[in-house]
Amino acid sequence: MSEAAIQEHLSPEAGYDLAAVHYDDWSWQDFWREHEFPLVRRFLESRPSPRGDLLDVGCGTGYYLGRLRDLFERASGVDLSEGMLAVARSGHPALDLRKGGAESLPFPDASFEAVICCRVLTHVRDVDSAFAEIGRVLRPRGLAVVTNIDADHPYGSTRLPTADGSVFVETIKHTAPELVASAGRNGLLKRYCGFLGMYGDVVEMAARPSWDESIVSSFMVFDRGQPAL
Helix, strand or coil: CHHHHHHHEEEEHHHHHHHHHHHHCCCCHHHHHHHHHHHHHHHCCCCCCCCCEEEEECCCCCCCHHHHHHHHEEEEEEEECCHHHHHHHCCCCCCEEEECEEECCCCCCEEEEEEEECCHHHHHHCCCHHHHHHHHHHEEEEEEEEEEECCCCCCCCCCEEECEEEEEECCCCHHHHHHHHHHHCEEEEEEEEEEEEECCEEHHHCCCCCCCEEEEEEEEEEEECCCCC
């Protein structure tokens, strides 16, 4: 692939379609699975009401969803990329997987006890609409776990692996305070906000310097209709 083609920025749907069959072998996945996934699972395990239904917004190949299924009665996923969904369906045929975006989730109101949305909002311009949809599909006292690539992390665009090398995907940087504020405007109350460092270290929001490029991602937990802890 030429340098000019590599520098072209694709839509998230087009980029993840091209990357789908290579995505799970991408080197960054080892980092997320070793350091981010255990945090997601820990917060889901801490829910006062066990079981219920789980939704993964931007489920990709279904890695997280398939490994959280044991905590819930039903697990559903939604993704914009048909390529990613095809990989997910092949590996997890029992899951309820649907095509859709974070700003318009294809589920009725109050359908889930828990929603996860991991590193998806970096591809969403209108995060208010995404949080409104997460709040809409959550049941009262439901839990939302949201992670996102940190705005201070020194990257310009999301790079994805393909058969010919890699492609860049349209990327929007949102700070953690911006995301927390957006969630609050849409009825989701902050329970926790922290950050994941490049070596897997967890940094609490109060302890974080004002700017720190060693931070890789933000990690937020919200309740619907329940005071923050």
